[in-house]
Amino acid sequence: MGQFGTGVDPLGAFNLRPMPTKSALASNYLNFADGSGNDFAQQYLPELYEAEVERYGNRTLSGFLRMVGAEMPMTSDQVIWSEQNRLHIGYENGTGDLSVELTGATTTTGSTITLGSDHNMSIRIGNTIVVADAATGLLTLKCYVSAINQAARSFTVLSYTTADLSSLTVGAATTADVNLFVYGSEFGKGTDGMVGSLDAQFTQYNNKPIIIKDTYEISGSDAAQIGWVEVAAEDGTNGYLWYLKSEGETRLRFQDYLEMAVVEGETATAGSGVVSQSALGAGITTAGTEGLFAAITARGNVYQNYANGTGTAGAGTRSALQDFDFILQNLDKQGAIEENMLFLDRETSLDFDDMLAAQNSYGAGGTSYGVFENSEEMALNLGFDGFRRGSYDFYKTDWKYLNDATTRGLIDNVKGVMVPAGTSTVYDQMLGTNIRRPFLHVRYRASEADDRRMKSWITGSVGGASTSTFDKMEVSFLSERCLVTQAANNFVLFTAA
Numbered sequence: 001m002g003q004f005g006t007g008v009d010p011l012g013a014f015n016l017r018p019m020p021t022k023s024a025l026a027s028n029y030l031n032f033a034d035g036s037g038n039d040f041a042q043q044y045l046p047e048l049y050e051a052e053v054e055r056y057g058n059r060t061l062s063g064f065l066r067m068v069g070a071e072m073p074m075t076s077d078q079v080i081w082s083e084q085n086r087l088h089i090g091y092e093n094g095t096g097d098l099s100v101e102l103t104g105a106t107t108t109t110g111s112t113i114t115l116g117s118d119h120n121m122s123i124r125i126g127n128t129i130v131v132a133d134a135a136t137g138l139l140t141l142k143c144y145v146s147a148i149n150q151a152a153r154s155f156t157v158l159s160y161t162t163a164d165l166s167s168l169t170v171g172a173a174t175t176a177d178v179n180l181f182v183y184g185s186e187f188g189k190g191t192d193g194m195v196g197s198l199d200a201q202f203t204q205y206n207n208k209p210i211i212i213k214d215t216y217e218i219s220g221s222d223a224a225q226i227g228w229v230e231v232a233a234e235d236g237t238n239g240y241l242w243y244l245k246s247e248g249e250t251r252l253r254f255q256d257y258l259e260m261a262v263v264e265g266e267t268a269t270a271g272s273g274v275v276s277q278s279a280l281g282a283g284i285t286t287a288g289t290e291g292l293f294a295a296i297t298a299r300g301n302v303y304q305n306y307a308n309g310t311g312t313a314g315a316g317t318r319s320a321l322q323d324f325d326f327i328l329q330n331l332d333k334q335g336a337i338e339e340n341m342l343f344l345d346r347e348t349s350l351d352f353d354d355m356l357a358a359q360n361s362y363g364a365g366g367t368s369y370g371v372f373e374n375s376e377e378m379a380l381n382l383g384f385d386g387f388r389r390g391s392y393d394f395y396k397t398d399w400k401y402l403n404d405a406t407t408r409g410l411i412d413n414v415k416g417v418m419v420p421a422g423t424s425t426v427y428d429q430m431l432g433t434n435i436r437r438p439f440l441h442v443r444y445r446a447s448e449a450d451d452r453r454m455k456s457w458i459t460g461s462v463g464g465a466s467t468s469t470f471d472k473m474e475v476s477f478l479s480e481r482c483l484v485t486q487a488a489n490n491f492v493l494f495t496a497a
Contacts, residue, residue, distance in 0.1 A: 060252055061256045061259070061260070061401045064343060068438065068440050070441045071441065071481075072443055074444070074445060079482065079484060080204060082203065082204045082205070083486065085200075089122045089123070089182040089198075091179065091181070092134070092179050093134040093178060096116065099114075100114075100178055100179065101113070101114050101178070102177075102178045103175045111143075111159075112154050112156055113131070114152065114154040120201075121153055122198055123148065123182070124145065124185075124196050125195060126185045126194055126195075127144075127145040127182045127184075128144055128145070128182070128183055128186055129142075129143050129183065130142055130181055131178050133176060134177040141159050142160045143157035143159050144157065144186065145157055207483065208289055208482055209289065209443065209445055211478065211480045212254070212257055214250060214257070214477045215250075216246060217472050217474040217475070218246070219472045220461070220473075223463060247475055250477070254479075261289075261481075262442060263293060265288060265291030265482075266288050266289075267288045274287050274288065289482045289483070290482075293414065295488045296485070296491045296493040297493065299488035300490070300491040301492045302492075302493045303323075303492055303494050304496070320352075324355065324389065325390075327418075327492060328389060328390050335489065336391075337420040338393060339392075339395070339420070339421040340420050341394075341397070341419045341420075342394055342395065342397070342418050343399035344396065344399060345398070345415050346403050353384055413496045416493075416494040417491065417494065418492035418493075420487070439485070440483070440484070442482070443484055444481040453481070454477075455476075457475075457476055459474045460474050
């Protein structure tokens, strides 16, 4: 970046000191205090601009969930859904109870493959399988399953070639870690059918809503104090009374929290500080809710160090496009949903722009970005809103929540998220029919008696309220909601190191 001038800081300074206070004070109102003791003995009133300067632009952050999901009511304090498992049978070697180990490799008597206890035993006599070494996947053999030992969670396989499975072992090792999948079966003439059947299984997930609250209060005396500057907020609240702005900003901040709470939410685990505190109430053993980031971390795809050559996709120096192709290869192994939305911070969004522009053979100087030819008479377009790679379509947008200096922009370890644009068909008990829902949607508590999607009410004796003898106005906000992240294996979270 070039210099803007000698001794000039091109970025300037920004204030992160929290400015809202817990109550309305004299410092919230404009005054002419100059320390002389003659504050109101001036001959003339000062020259005042009658409106606030909106130096931070639109400060609200919500809107992400409105773009990618929906909000639907529920009557219970827990939401449960089930997701399909894989259709075909395959085993990938892992550690401990997820191991897949080959022993006793010979040509004539066969070899034994043992599954760890966390693997379902779905292999049957007569299956034909492909066995490969787990390290590289380059050495493969086609085999026939000749015997099953359910108690030992093992089965015997015979190679279809004169080479036996000892080629998969390393050096003098007698065992090998392998991956395998079933590709069919084979039976002789006049034999019985397949012994044993496979039942479809599903994986069940659940989430619970949390209660989110906020409040704003002001005394009757402070409500009667008139300011000198016209104040306004993003929701249209305006006037010369500062408490109107404070109440409006409390509402806006609460609306942002409704989204931020289900994006950042974390389920408290047994033994944690949240669970162990008796202040949560008797009988409460868990707290919190599973947010978007937690769901993707637990059940989805997390990609670290995007476009810097040291990410989780592999080692060595890679281009941004190669990084992205690793992500596509993983999507092929998942649901392969064609349309996806990218919500990125500024840095990663520019990385994507540079990645796409680099594919243009005429864009070496950065002057022909975009779909249309840039000419002298038009503004230079250096950004991309969407692109297609392989069989996937991607729509890119900036996520303000990741850029704001008082939210994720302050920490800067989450760089973006990729959300599939598909829907799932589920049975809705309230509607009594099958409906299609976005993979990402919000459930809030509601019934005929009480709708807790977004409640607000006024108490006290100020501002039109006549519910108590307190000389104040108190505005309360409440919501009870949670986020449902279905098919999280199709989501991608971009993170820093």
